[in-house]
Amino acid sequence: xxxxxxxxxxxxxxxxxxxxxxxxxxxxxxxxxxxxxxxxxxxxxxxxxxxxxxxxxxxxxxxxxxxxxxxxxxxxxxxxxxxxxxxxxxxxxxxxxxxxxxxxxxxxxxxxxxxxxxxxxxxxxxxxxxxxxxxxxxxxxxxxxxxxxxxxxxxxxxxxxxxxxxxxxxxxxxxxxxxxxxxxxxxxxxxxxxxxxxxxxxxxxxxxxxxxxxxxxxxxxxxxxxxxxxxxxxxxxxxxxxxxxxxxxxxxxxxxxxxxxxxxxxxxxxxxxxxxxxxxxxxxxxxxxxxxxxxxxxxxxxxxxxxxxxx
Amino acid sequence: xxxxxxxxxxxxxxxxxxxxxxxxxxxxxxxxxxxxxxxxxxxxxxxxxxxxxxxxxxxxxxxxxxxxxxxxxxxxxxxxxxxxxxxxxxxxxxxxxxxxxxxxxxxxxxxxxxxxxxxxxxxxxxxxxxxxxxxxxxxxxxxxxxxxxxxxxxxxxxxxxxxxxxxxxxxxxxxxxxxx
Numbered sequence: 001x002x003x004x005x006x007x008x009x010x011x012x013x014x015x016x017x018x019x020x021x022x023x024x025x026x027x028x029x030x031x032x033x034x035x036x037x038x039x040x041x042x043x044x045x046x047x048x049x050x051x052x053x054x055x056x057x058x059x060x061x062x063x064x065x066x067x068x069x070x071x072x073x074x075x076x077x078x079x080x081x082x083x084x085x086x087x088x089x090x091x092x093x094x095x096x097x098x099x100x101x102x103x104x105x106x107x108x109x110x111x112x113x114x115x116x117x118x119x120x121x122x123x124x125x126x127x128x129x130x131x132x133x134x135x136x137x138x139x140x141x142x143x144x145x146x147x148x149x150x151x152x153x154x155x156x157x158x159x160x161x162x163x164x165x166x167x168x169x170x171x172x173x174x175x176x177x178x179x180x181x182x183x184x185x186x187x188x189x190x191x192x193x194x195x196x197x198x199x200x201x202x203x204x205x206x207x208x209x210x211x212x213x214x215x216x217x218x219x220x221x222x223x224x225x226x227x228x229x230x231x232x233x234x235x236x237x238x239x240x241x242x243x244x245x246x247x248x249x250x251x252x253x254x255x256x257x258x259x260x261x262x263x264x265x266x267x268x269x270x271x272x273x274x275x276x277x278x279x280x281x282x283x284x285x286x287x288x289x290x291x292x293x294x295x296x297x298x299x300x301x302x303x304x305x306x307x308x309x310x311x
Numbered sequence: 312x313x314x315x316x317x318x319x320x321x322x323x324x325x326x327x328x329x330x331x332x333x334x335x336x337x338x339x340x341x342x343x344x345x346x347x348x349x350x351x352x353x354x355x356x357x358x359x360x361x362x363x364x365x366x367x368x369x370x371x372x373x374x375x376x377x378x379x380x381x382x383x384x385x386x387x388x389x390x391x392x393x394x395x396x397x398x399x400x401x402x403x404x405x406x407x408x409x410x411x412x413x414x415x416x417x418x419x420x421x422x423x424x425x426x427x428x429x430x431x432x433x434x435x436x437x438x439x440x441x442x443x444x445x446x447x448x449x450x451x452x453x454x455x456x457x458x459x460x461x462x463x464x465x466x467x468x469x470x471x472x473x474x475x476x477x478x479x480x481x482x483x484x485x486x487x488x489x490x491x
């Protein structure tokens with residue numbers, strides 16, 4: 001545009017020589033240049049796959065603590081009209097279970113969530129934010145929350161790392177989020193997402209209290225990838241889980257509600273766990289109503305979750 | 312002459328690492344090397360592809376559709392997705408592994424059968440099984456590296472590889488030698 005205003009003749013996206021959106025692939029650039037130069041030029045079509053592979057959108061890593069937090073929240077808020085006010089981080093992948101209705105910018109979960117909670121009292125607002133984003137971008141809104149007493153549930157999904165960008169450190173152990181909330185006069189609870197029953201209970205209480213004012217729940221468990229690094233360094237092999245096909249009744253709770261990447265739905269509706277992907281978090285075994293998900297090394301589970309929680 | 316390789320797989324399998332290893336081996340063998348990481352969310356189970364080009368003089372790092380001499384796939388559904396890079400006579404080296412997409416189960420046998428007989432040289436490598444035998448699926452990329460390096464004539468220049476990966480690498484090399 002600037003060049004054109006200077007009188008330089010240009011040809012480009014505006015004239016349709018190159019695509020206006022999407023990736024500038026070699027194919028698109030070559031075709032565009034050929035058209036500009038008036039050269040007849042055609043590339044053969046690339047080979048088509050003999051079988052169309054299913055799209056592979058990103059998922060939570062197997063065993064991700066956020067998976068457990070979203071599961072427990074879903075159960076605890078069942079039957080309510082919920083607005084899931086999301087934020088920027090790994091947990092934005094909560095969109096896969098329909099638990100991120102809006103995501104605009106870092107810290108927006110609380111800011112926008114408060115506005116919605118004030119404007120629409122008929123809905124339960126659940127704002128979800130990671131620990132790094134909480135410290136980086138939500139503290140001013142927390143002051144506002146303390147003053148406005150907006151009725152909402154703020155969930156700090158504390159995995160002790162800035163996981164999405166590669167595991168940079170977070171101040172969550174030096175400045176625990178629950179103490180920050182309490183310092184602002186907001187009631188805070190702490191739970192461990194790998195303890196599904198306890199988490200559901202904590203969130204149920206928090207959901208009830210959020211009707212009359214702000215509540216914070218800090219859901220704490222370090223990033224799975226960091227825990228695996230610790231395990232590898234110390235020579236510890238995490239336990240793995242498997243589905244007993246004779247006990248599985250194809251209810252789909254594990255692969256539909258937990259949506260763990262390691263769990264597939266077989267053609268008969270039963271679940272199957274890829275042993276090469278399972279990280280032994282035990283959450284699927286806890287949500288299975290038929291005790292069909294088991295581990296070969298039950299004695300190792302507690303040790304693993306302990307080691308993990310210190311990562 | 313430039314050799315164009317596309318390495319594909321699922322985030323977390325070590326796709327980027329495998330491509331870097333290939334690049335390092337090519338450089339150690341005296342080639343000019345360029346690598347383009349066209350990866351997406353490499354730690355989150357998404358599709359990942361990395362382009363590696365080596366030869367006497369490499370001017371551009373990316374491989375066009377229909378322009379790969381070799382596609383090295385750490386996972387079979389990603390091998391299907393990478394078909395667009397192949398051209399007549401090029402080689403497709405596939406790890407015998409399917410990482411399912413939740414809710415979209417595809418029968419593994421069907422996938423592997425579909426790859427064969429389409430005008431490409433297809434080699435199915437049990438890298439995952441070997442890695443599991445070696446003690447950790449983590450080593451599947453090192454097995455595939457050994458297999459690919461042997462095919463590409465780069466297997467002699469990997470003294471920088473650590474001991475456990477080297478073990479897996481050697482399994483891949485010997486598998487390639489036995490099958491050629």
